[in-house]
Amino acid sequence: MSNIATDNAVDFLTAQEVTEIESEISHLPNRPSAAIDALKIVQSYRGWISDESLNAIAEMLGMSVAELDGIATFYNLIYRQPVGDKVILYCDSVSCWLMDGDVVCEKIKQKLGVDYGGTTADNKYTLLPVTCLGDCDHAPAMMVGDELHHDLTTDNIEGLLS
Amino acid sequence: MTDKPLTQNIIGFAGHTDFDRYESRGGYAAVRKTVGRTDPDAVLELLKEANLRGRGGAGFPTGMKWSFVPKKEGNGHRYLVANADEMEPGTFKDRLLMEKDPHQLIEGMILSAYTISADVGYIFIRGEYHVAIARLQEAINAAAASGLLGEHILGSAFSFQLHVHVSAGRYICGEETALLNSLEGKRAIPRAKPPFPQVSGLWGRPTIVNNVETLCNVTHIVAHGADWFKSLGLGVDGGTKLFGASGRVARPGCWELPMGTPIREILEEHAGGMAEGYQLKGFLPGGASTDFLTPDHLDIPMEYETVQQAGSRMGTGTMIILDDRSCAVGMIANLAKFFARESCGFCTPCREGLPWVQEVLDRIEAGNGEPDDLDVLERQAQFIGAIGNTHCAHAPGAMEPLTSGLRYFRDEFITHIEGKACPYQREV
Numbered sequence: 001m002s003n004i005a006t007d008n009a010v011d012f013l014t015a016q017e018v019t020e021i022e023s024e025i026s027h028l029p030n031r032p033s034a035a036i037d038a039l040k041i042v043q044s045y046r047g048w049i050s051d052e053s054l055n056a057i058a059e060m061l062g063m064s065v066a067e068l069d070g071i072a073t074f075y076n077l078i079y080r081q082p083v084g085d086k087v088i089l090y091c092d093s094v095s096c097w098l099m100d101g102d103v104v105c106e107k108i109k110q111k112l113g114v115d116y117g118g119t120t121a122d123n124k125y126t127l128l129p130v131t132c133l134g135d136c137d138h139a140p141a142m143m144v145g146d147e148l149h150h151d152l153t154t155d156n157i158e159g160l161l162s
Numbered sequence: 163m164t165d166k167p168l169t170q171n172i173i174g175f176a177g178h179t180d181f182d183r184y185e186s187r188g189g190y191a192a193v194r195k196t197v198g199r200t201d202p203d204a205v206l207e208l209l210k211e212a213n214l215r216g217r218g219g220a221g222f223p224t225g226m227k228w229s230f231v232p233k234k235e236g237n238g239h240r241y242l243v244a245n246a247d248e249m250e251p252g253t254f255k256d257r258l259l260m261e262k263d264p265h266q267l268i269e270g271m272i273l274s275a276y277t278i279s280a281d282v283g284y285i286f287i288r289g290e291y292h293v294a295i296a297r298l299q300e301a302i303n304a305a306a307a308s309g310l311l312g313e314h315i316l317g318s319a320f321s322f323q324l325h326v327h328v329s330a331g332r333y334i335c336g337e338e339t340a341l342l343n344s345l346e347g348k349r350a351i352p353r354a355k356p357p358f359p360q361v362s363g364l365w366g367r368p369t370i371v372n373n374v375e376t377l378c379n380v381t382h383i384v385a386h387g388a389d390w391f392k393s394l395g396l397g398v399d400g401g402t403k404l405f406g407a408s409g410r411v412a413r414p415g416c417w418e419l420p421m422g423t424p425i426r427e428i429l430e431e432h433a434g435g436m437a438e439g440y441q442l443k444g445f446l447p448g449g450a451s452t453d454f455l456t457p458d459h460l461d462i463p464m465e466y467e468t469v470q471q472a473g474s475r476m477g478t479g480t481m482i483i484l485d486d487r488s489c490a491v492g493m494i495a496n497l498a499k500f501f502a503r504e505s506c507g508f509c510t511p512c513r514e515g516l517p518w519v520q521e522v523l524d525r526i527e528a529g530n531g532e533p534d535d536l537d538v539l540e541r542q543a544q545f546i547g548a549i550g551n552t553h554c555a556h557a558p559g560a561m562e563p564l565t566s567g568l569r570y571f572r573d574e575f576i577t578h579i580e581g582k583a584c585p586y587q588r589e590v
Contacts, residue, residue, distance in 0.1 A: 027325075028347075029365050035347035036330050074349040074506075075330035077289045089290065093251035094450055095408040097496045098488055131333050131504060132251040132450075133290055136408035136480070137415045146292045 012056040017042055021060060031061045035071050039078050048079040076130070084119045086145040088161075089130035096132075101140030107154045111161060125161070165394060167382040168375070168402060169418040172262040179297045181304035184265040190310060192385040193272050198318025205277040209380065211388035213400055218245055218336075218373030219449060219477045220555075221466040224380075230360035231368050234279040241369040242280040243345070244271055244377055246287040246294070247329055247336045250449035251500060252482035255404040255416050256374040260287070260294035263378075264301035268324065270377035272310060273384050275322045278370055283324040286341050289331060298326050333504035337554045338371040340506065351508045352554035375404060397422030399465045407433040409483030410440040416480065422468075426460040428481070441486040444570055448477020450497050451559030453566035454484070473566065489586040490571035491578050494563055495523035501560035512557035515546040519564065531579035539568060 010018070024037040038057045043049055049057075049072055058068040072078045079087075090105050112120050112127060119126040125144075135141040138150035149160055164170045171178060171187060178184065196205060210225030234240065244267060248256040260267060271283050287295055302324055305311045313321045332350050334340045339353035342364050363369025379401055383391045392400035399421045405428050406416035412434030419428065425447070429435065436442055444454045447464070453474035455462075462468050469476040484493055502516035519542050522535050545551065547561030568575065577585055 033347040033365075036344065037347070040328070040330060071347070071349055075332055077329075077331035092496075093500055094446075094493060094496050095252045095482055098409045098482070098484070098493065130290070131249050131500060132253065134248050134254040134257045136252050136254045136482075137406065139408060139414070143290055148290075148292075 009052075009055040009059040012052045013042065013060070014045070017045060018060070021057070025061075032063050032067075035061060035063065035068055036075065036078075039068075039072055039075075043078060048082050054080075076128070082119070083126040084123045086125055087143075088125050088127045089133070089143040090116075090127060091131070091133045091135075091139070091141050092129040093132035095136035096140040099139040101152070104140050104152045104154055104157060108157055108161065111157070163386060163390065165420070166402060166418045167386075167394075168259065168266070168378055168404065169263075171266065172258065173418070178262070179264055179301060181265065181301065181308065184263070188385070189265055190269055190305075190308075192381050193269055193310060194316065196273060196384055197276050197316050197320055202277045202279060205273065205384060208383060208388055209277070212383045212391040213388075214376065214379055214383060214391070215399060215466060216373055217375035217379070217403065217478075219250065219451075219475070221476065224372065224376055227360065227372075228274075228278050228370060230358060231278045231370060232361060239282050239365070239367050240278065240280045241364045241367060242271060242275045242278065242283040243338075243341065243364070243369060243371040244283070244285040244374055245336060245338065245341060245371050246285050246291070246374050247341060248291075248374070249288055249333045249336055250451065250478050250480075251497070252406075252408055252446065253449050253478040253480045254406060254408070255478065255480055257291060257294055258404070258416055259374055259378055260291070261297055264294070264298045265305065266378050266381060267298070267374055268301055268305050268311070270380040271324060272305075272315070272322060273380050274370070274372065274377055276320055278368075280368075280370065281321055281323065283322060284327045284345060284364075285324070286327050286329060286335070286345060288329050288335075295326060295328055302326065332506075333500075334506045334554075334556060337556065340554065341371060342369065349506070351506045352556075354553050395421035395465070397463050397465050398467060403464065403479050405432075405464060406480035407483060408480070409445075410437045410485040410488070411435065411483055412437050422463040422465045424461055424463050425455075425481075428464065429460070429483075436483075436485065439487075442483065443486045443488075443490065444484040446477075446482040446484075446563060447474050448479050448481070450482070450500060451555075451562055452477040453562045454570050455566075456570055474562070487586065489527070489584055490567055490574045491523065491527050492584065492586065494567045494571075495520070495527045497563050498523050498560070501556065505556060509552035509554075509557070511546045511548075511551045512560075515542055516557065516560055518542060519546070519560075523564075526575060526578045527584055529578065529581070529583040531575075531582075533579060535579065536568065536572075536575055539564065543568070 020041045021038045024034045042053045058065045133141045140152040141150040214224040215221045335350045337352045340350040344350040359369045408414045417432045444456045498520040502520040505512045507513045543561045543565045546557045
C-alpha cells in the first residue's frame, strides 16, 4: 500500500458517503478532525475499512494514509479486515471472568469453530474480545451485532447463536 | 424532598425518557430558574459550597476544577464534555443514568455549561451503548424543540449546542485528555499536563470534562441547594452515590445510597450477602484500578477519604467481589491482561511493563512460576506504579490490584509456584 493517497482516490467513495463525511466536517474546525467519524461512516456501509477506503478517506480529509491508518488501527471498533455479518463482542473483563465468562466463551469458540479474531466459515459471525460492557450485575455478557445478551451460560448460548 | 435524587425518576418508575414526563416531575425547573436569571459565578460558588466531588473515579472537587477555567474573552468556543465512556471493568452506573433518565444528564450539562460559559457540548459515549445513544439523541432533540438547547436558551444571551459523539472504542478514551484527542479525530493518547484542559483543551480552547454521574448531580444541587446536598451524605462528603456490586453476591446490582454508607451495609443488605456456597475473600472497591480490600475492611464507610485511609480508593464505587472459590492469581492475571491490552502504547513503562507483568502472572497461573517471579512482580509494580513515569494514571492504576494482591493473597501465589499448578478447580 502506498503511503501517499493517489489522485482521484476519493472517487472510490459513494456520493452518500461523501455527503455524510462532509456533514461531519462542516461543524469541525478542520478536516482531519473528522477522521474517526469518516471511518465509522464508510464502515457502516461496507462492514470494514479496506486499503481503498483508507486511501479515499485520507485524500478527502487531506491526511497521509499512514496517519489515518494509525488512527484506524488504534480503535477496536474500526475493522481493517473483513468481518462477518455480525460481530460478537465478548466481554473478557474481570466481573464476567468471576462468573465463569471464560468457560462460556470456550463453549462459543467450540460451537463456532473460531478463536478470537476469527470469522465463521458461513461468514455469519466474527468473534472479538471487548472490555467490560457495563452490565456486570448480569455477567457474563456479550454484544451480538447491536444487541446486548447477558446472564450467559454454556446452555443458553446454544439458542442465541443458532 | 427526595433522598435519592439521581434515581428518583428511575427506581419504581422503570425510568422514562419522555420530555413531558420529565418536566412534570420537576425536570428543567433548575434550568428555568437559573439560565439568564442567576449570575454564573453564583452557581460556581454554590457548587464549591456543596463540595461535589467527581464521580468518575478520581474524586476531584468539581467546583475547584471549574474555577480554573479562565474568564470568557472574545468569541472563541468553550467546551463542556460529558465523559460517558464507561469502560472501567466492573462499573455499570452511567449506563443506567443515561438509558433510564437521559434528560437528567442534559439538564445537568445545560447548567454546567451556563456556569463555565461553554457554548458547545459533547457527550462522549462508547459505541457499544446503543440504547443510551438513541435515548440521549431523542432527549436532546426534545429539549432543543422546547428551547432548552440551541441559540438564546429561554430568550437569554446564553447559547449551547449539544452533540452526541459515539466513540470507536478503547478504554483509554476515558482518560480526559485522551478523550479530547479522540474527539479531535486523533489516536486517544493522553496529553502531558500542563496545560490542563480547563485552559487549553479541545482544539486548544478552555474545556471541562466531567463524568456523567457528576453532571447529573449538578441539576439537584442547583435545584435544592448546597446544605441539602451536604445533608445527604453520612460522613464528610455530601450527596449520594451510585454504589454497586458484581461477582458472587446473592443480588448483584446498583443502588443509590448516601455517600459514606458502610461497605458491610452495601454488601449484606443491598447485595444480599454472598451467593449460597460462597465466602467473601476480598474485593476491589471501585473498579479494576483500585487496590484490593478484605473482609477486615467491611465496616469502612464508602467515601473518598476513608477508603483511601484503608489503602485503596473508592474509584467508581462499584465493587468487584472475589469469592473463596475463585483464584486470586487468576483474577489479577485477568486484570493485567486488560491493562496491557488497553495501554495506548505511548509511554515506555506502560507499553513494555504491563505485558511483562501479564506474562509473569500467566506463567504463575499456568503452574510454571518460579520463586523469583514474586520479586520480579514487586519490582515491576514499584517502577510501573510510580506516579510521574507516565503521562496518565493508566499504568499506576494497573499496579493497584497487583500490589495489594501480592500483599493480601501472597500465600496463593506461593501455592501456585510451589505446587506448580493452580489449586482452584473450576467447574465446566
